[in-house]
Amino acid sequence: MHFMVLISGFFTPIRYALLDPKDEVAFWIDSFLDVIFALDIVMTFNLAIAKPSGLITSRIEIAKRYWWSGRLVLDVLATFPVDTVVEMVTGVSRLTVGLGLLRLVRLYRLLVMFREMQQSDKTNLIVIMLSKFVTCILLSTHLSACLFWGLARDDGFVENTWVAQGAPHLPGQQWAQRYITSLFWAVGTFKAGPSAGDLVPTSDLEKMLACVVMMCNICLQTYLVSNLSALLTRADVGIYTMRHAAALEGFLMQGRLCREVAADYWPTQASPHGSVAKVSEVVEGKELRQLGVFCKTFNLPGTLKDQLQGYVRFKFSTDQELESSVMAMLPELYRARISSLLYSKLIREVDLFSHCAKRCLSQLHAQLVSNLYMAGHHLVYVEESSSNLYLISDGEVLLSHRGVMIETRRMHETFSEFAFLCRLPEPFDVSSKTLCRILSLSNHAWESAVSNFPADGSQVMENLIKQTRRKRDEFPKNSKGYQLYRVILRDAQSHRMHSRDLTTAALCFAAARGDVAEVKKLVNGHSPNAADYDSRTPLHIASSRGQVDVIKILIAARQEIDCVDHFGRTPLMEACRQRQMAAAKLLHENGAMLGFEKDFEPRVSSVMSIDSADVRDSQASLNLDSEPAPEVMDKFAEAAELCAAASDPQQLWFLTSLLKFRADANAGDYDRRTPLHLACASGNHAAVEVLIQEESINMSCRDNFGRTPLMEAVRHGNENCARLLQTRGAHHGFCEDGNTDDSNVTHAGQELCQAAFSGQNSYLNNLLLGLTVWQVRVGTGLRIPPTLHKM
Template sequence: MKGERNERSKKHEVRDNLHDSMNSGLAFFSKDYELQNGSNTETLEVINKRCGIVIIHPNDRWYCMWVNFVLVWRIYSAFVTPLEFGFFRELTDKMTLIDGLSIVIFLVDMLLNFFVAYRDPHSNKMVYNQHSIARHYGSGEFIIDLLGCMPWDAIYKGTGRREMVRYLMWTRLYRVRKINHFFIKIENDIRINYLYVRIVKLITVQLYSVHTAACIFYYLATTMPPEQEDYTWIGSLKLGDYSYMNFRDMNFSKLYITSLYFISITMATIGYGDIHAVNTREMVFLIIYVSFNMILGAYLIGNMTALIVKGSKTERFRDEMTNITRYMDRTNLSNEIRNQIKSHLRLQYECSRTKSGFIDGIPEAVKAKLSQSLYFEIIQKVPLFKGCSDNFLNQIVMKLTEEFFLPGEVILEQGTAVDHIYIISHGSLEEVLIGENRSVELISEILPSDLFGEVAALCNIPQSYTVRVIKLCRILKIQKENLSSILQLYVKDSYQILRNLLEGNEIDLDKKPLVSEISFLITKREAELSMGVRSAAYNGDFYHLKGLTDAGADPNIKDYDGRTTIHIAASRGHEDIVKFLIQRKAEVNFLDKFGNSPLLEAVKAGHEEIAKLLLENGAVLNLEDSGTYLCKLAADNKVDILQRLLKYGVDPNSQNYDQRTPLHVAAAAGLHLVAGVLIEFGANVLAKDRWGNTPLDEGQRSGNKPVVEILEYARENAQMLF
């Protein structure tokens, strides 16, 4: 269980370090991603479990459920607080019980806040230290949260009903900020229609302002002395023949609806039903409320207008074209590229196509020209790409993205996983080593045309140094996955990059420890290359094999059985590959662990043309124990292979450890076809084994008449020649 929690802790740290390494723009998307994947986050625990302290990650699944649960009570508190302020005499005891329950829930939430990790606004890092968390919350929102949890009704009654105490109840509305955060969260959620969310938010603001104003206005009337109640707006109110003179005896719902009605009519300013102030307090309130109403009306109308205007396709096109023109002016693009971009955007507008960004919508051909115009000269100056082909560099510039970083921002954090390689276009940065006691040691300064993150990305190791901005920087970056895909296509350039990487870090004394990692990567790459060579030879992929050998792959590379590339190609019958390997000076007489040569592989597989080709280039069978091998073929009745071997010069009278020839074995087994082939290639029927037996003796002992006849006929011919 402990190992699982530590693993979860590491996952959190990787996500947080990745978040820390981004600029302010990408940090928003990283945060949004974390919120959408909150189910993957788990609770973090402090290493010192003896204290029993648990640190909660803000994206922990259970904590997020708790936050949503508390959000419901925040909405309740925001609605009830004005009611309790204005209608405190009319509310029932049940409301008091519910308030007590809400106070308990908010106290629990306050307690949890002392153990919830937070992100430092200055360093943008997650803070997991419990003392730092407690100090941060205690010096910030704790006091206001504590005031909001105070039972102000009980305190109000206990202090002789001092009205100043009741005003402290409004501290509970500090909880409304969380409701606003909730609206911001769902506004950023692309799964929810932004227009609908904004409309709901604006309606909520309007209704809540009316609700609050109604409660305050009734409060002004109910706090007047009973003998002066007719000197209030509601005490002097008459609707037809109905009078509100004894309004304190009326029920809560009637009073609330009446107050809400007149406030709503006043807010709408339709000229009928407006509240008329009776006393000075009400006049002051109406002055403030009407002024607030004008501001709120302007806010609502402005927001609705903005929503409608931004929904106009023409307006979006005009804004987008203005931004693109400014971008092209800043980058000094040629007229040809300018016209192509504008024409394409005009086409998209006419076709009513949606775009996430003008760069994404540009055709690949135009985008390639744009990338080459902006980035090619910069990439050529990067030491890592020295000596690489133009085609390779063109593929690199196609995958580059551009970002800007302000001074003081941390781009890469020491010890984090690196997913991009960064190239400096303008500005300067520094690489620093962070010690265990947070000491900082300057490693190097990074200037234009330099790059960073390349070792960590290519070697799949954590980032060795922290990289932070000194001056405003324009950074070009390429994803590790995109670079890896390009390197697989351009094998020769990939080797050049690895050599450049090794040379650059060998020269830099501060980065000497990284040389071993780069050397390991080169060794790994060579192993992958050799595997690719063998795979191409096995599958007959001539062009892939040619590309690999052109990139520096050794044609004589061996596998775990000692088989070279030409062994594999000869056994599989790929004549064009065998011919190509011979041209590349491949060793044609190399023996594998089993003593097989390329020619033997071709002969056994029956590839006559390849066997002839190998013979023409000096190949020999090189059978170390031909007698044993031929005897085994004879015993297995493999006539075809035996015949081909004899055809290519293997001695038919080769003997095994018992001095038996293949003809001995064929005669003893009664294999007349094998015996005939051996005799045809000059096998001696009179050869004796270690026991003095001849093949004829073996044939007679087996009782196979065809074999005996063949052997006797061969003996007679041999005697006649003799």
């Protein structure tokens, strides 16, 4: 495009000064150039504008910036065929000459081109500056030559023109000869003034143009001489610039100097923008030199070296150094506010962070770091370990695997999220498809946010699994993309389960030590019903340790209050076993149960008494080969806990706790032995007192051997327990008062015979004493052993 500008700069004056205005070839050449520049205007609306805050891709915003920069007006003015339109409207062709020269406005592009080439490290500065000087001289003399000839032609080559005075035969010559003569006149004017030689300005217009040309000549000569002097004294100037820039560079790298700050601080006359730009150029050149030495020292590949150098040049050309300097200069408070304004909307629209708390997102976008990348730049390589999560602010990136293209990701999407969240190797190669602005989030910033908001960390992991499952389903089965995303989905789910196990362990440990703050934080992002390898929940552990505050938090978090661990114990049972009565009371007030039976209705009817059917009849109805019903297992478990506590005087507190929280005092074990049976048999007088105070206690219940608690007390010689039961109206179980049923008497005789036969003299004496006291007849229909007669 710059070459076309140069052609237009030379062709336009020739056409409107030396050629016939009705020349069709010149018209079509000029029209072709106008079409080329019109297409360039259209393309400008489709080119993104790189700014420190991000890429501007909106065509409306691009048009606004194109307009306010003034370039749109200049390009339209230089492209629109004003001369042709005016000639068609007015019919006056004389005006078209001056209007056609408006196309020379597009020469401003040459100045932009030379400035960019001077700033590039790939070009020789001396060659570029000399080329600029030569171009300026040629264009100036060329335009002057065409203007002098055009003025004479418009006057009709009358006697008061320089053509009629010095070369009257020239109008009849070819345009090339006319141009050479006019160029000689222009060069002579630039060299020695308008009065040199035989050609002199004659008319007033020629004299005025000669004055303008001479003034431009003075300015151009001054510019050329000064720049050539700078080139010749470049070595001395370089030493001064290096010493001057060394101090400024320190401020620049510390974030104390930037282009906007310098522009506000220094006066306009001092040209601060140029000074800071020079400092930036010095820093850029220094970094490029250091990068070249580094690549040469470590023998880096040429492709990698080109990428690194391209990124450094791109960084300085897009003012990324300015952005980092300004952000480093500002306090944390203002950096957070700026990041919130720039990135809060973007991060809310990222699917990976959907349904996350606003406070968590605020902490995240305050830690985002912005970078621009050129098209074709490799961002991530496959099997790399990623310590950053990348968000696409503008542009597009390509994801591939081993050279196979997988997909394209665009604005508001992420990449490297799998490797970042799951701590696994990167599955994709990622490269920029277009000019991209990428926001990176460090691992340290993420861990800090997740530690404060664990619920959002779990939510992001769930979003990753959903996103991976959705992307997997977008590919046909047996395709490379489907296989990759299937593996990613499997690994992500495994990582989620592992994270849950770790969080559960941390929650249980915090509940054990009573760390209320940690429990609140972990419960906020984790299910309180999660259990460890023994199915023990945090509520089990907090109840066993008596952590009342933790129990309140877990109950408020809607943890299941009657969950059962691997040993069949509920949190209330754990609190009772560990003598944590405050915790047990709190659990009971919130509806907790011991876990033996769901309904906890009194089960007196399920326990055999002397008024019930015979034990053998009920026992015969049981199918011993079948699986016991759950409620039977609950009953046996309850009886086991109660019987163990009733038989041990040291566990009286446990027995009291169980009964206090609605345990069934009549629960029987596999031999239908109730806690009262065990307490009487072991002589635990205190336990008997506790048990007989229960309203639902059945003191006449029988076990599978037909014995009552009173018989157990007599059998084991526990007189105190027997007397206590008798005072409370307990029956011995042989017969009722006044009842002489032979079966009961026979049963008493059987007990006597068994005791005499087995030599249990103590039991025999106690039984005889009891039978005498209870007035039970012995001997009717019964053969008394000789040993019993002797007694």
